[in-house]
Amino acid sequence: MSKEIQKEKGDEVSQVDISKKDINQLGINNSDANKRDVNQTGINQEDVSKKGKNRNEEHPTVSDDNKVIVKRNIKDCVFTDLFSNKKYLLELYLSLHPEDAGITEDDLTDITIENVLVNDLYNDLGFRVGDRLIILVEAQSTWSPNILIRSLLYVATTYQNYINERNLDVYSSKKISIPKPELYVIYTGEHKERPKEMILSEEFFPDMEDISLDVKVKMIYGDNEDDIIGQYVIFTKVYDEQRKLYGRTRKAIEETIRICKEKNVLKEYLESREGEVVTMMMTLFDEEQIMKNHDAAIRREEREKARIEKEKATEQATEQANEKAILSLVGICKKMNGSILDVIETAMKDYGYSEQKAREMVQKYWN
Secondary structure, eight states, X not given: OEEEEEOOTTSOOOEEEEEHHHHHHTTOOHHHHHHHHHHHHSSOGGGSOHHHHHTXXXXXXXXXXXXXXXXXXXXXHHHHHHTTSHHHHHHHHHHHOTTXXXXXXXXXXEOOOOOOSTTOOOOSEEEEETTTEEEEEEEESSOOTTHHHHHHHHHHHHHHHHHHHTTOOTTSSSOOOOOEEEEEEEEOSOOSOXXXXXXXXXXXXXXXXXXXXXXXXXXXXXXXXXXHHHHHHHHHHHHHHHHHHHOSSHHHHHHHHHHXXXXXXXXXHHHHSHHHHHHHHSOSSOHHHXXXXXXXXXXXXXXXXXXXHHHHHHHHHHHHHHHHHHHHHHHHHHHTTOOHHHHHHHXXXXXXXXXXXXXXXXXXXXX
């Protein structure tokens, strides 16, 4: 059974299908690694929340000295796990709509698009507020206008799901009722400009007028350190600092959690979910490393195949040249009334043939 490896989104998706046999050939023992992971954290990978697990099946980097080190999209793991808890999801909503103080956790419905299939579309976070608002939130550390295209696909898929769930007839003459969409990006990276919003028409069709379709995404930078969004952004920046010091290692994760708890950043979440957070941020193998190993193995096989084919071609060319030479010798020898034995002896001496091989070849052309 193969394991589908998918590279985190946030920086474009790429896939490779690695079978268990391939992994074994690369010297990776899944069972041993899993035991090590359980021993180090006290929590089996299965204990991680379904949401975090479903959307973060990627593998981590394995260094040259075989230390298990952290995967690249750990911040996305924490983001999805954090807001899978309705307590924190409500805090997120109130950060976006502080005027809507009457909203409760029961008013919020998770509508995040899950990647059930490898090529399925999926987003970081989506939730509905009653039947009046659909809110889609992405966490991005890399600046890319393409988030507008992805957001367009996310909202289209979300509306399709909403319509299907309620059996709404879009072909009816009666206008259907759908929730208002709000699209947000929580940007955790570094960028010179900090626009309040990104607009599809301005980014992709700046010189065109009368665009039939447009998308507007509101940008959030986590400037308010007291709300849940600001604290999440601080968490990502603390991790980036620790990663620079310790690399993608367990030490970087532990220091990130320690510092954040000391600074009262996501403290309640990190204290209640510390084991799960460590487990999410540490995984068995790194998809990038596996892909490199797998690609290297393929390249080795291709080089070996090319070498063998080259050798065969060389042997065939040499054999053809030798046959032509022996044919010429046979012709000359016959004209000079020479003996077949002379040609056989020459074939053995000049071309390295055994007596039997030389005799067969000379007789082939002698008669």
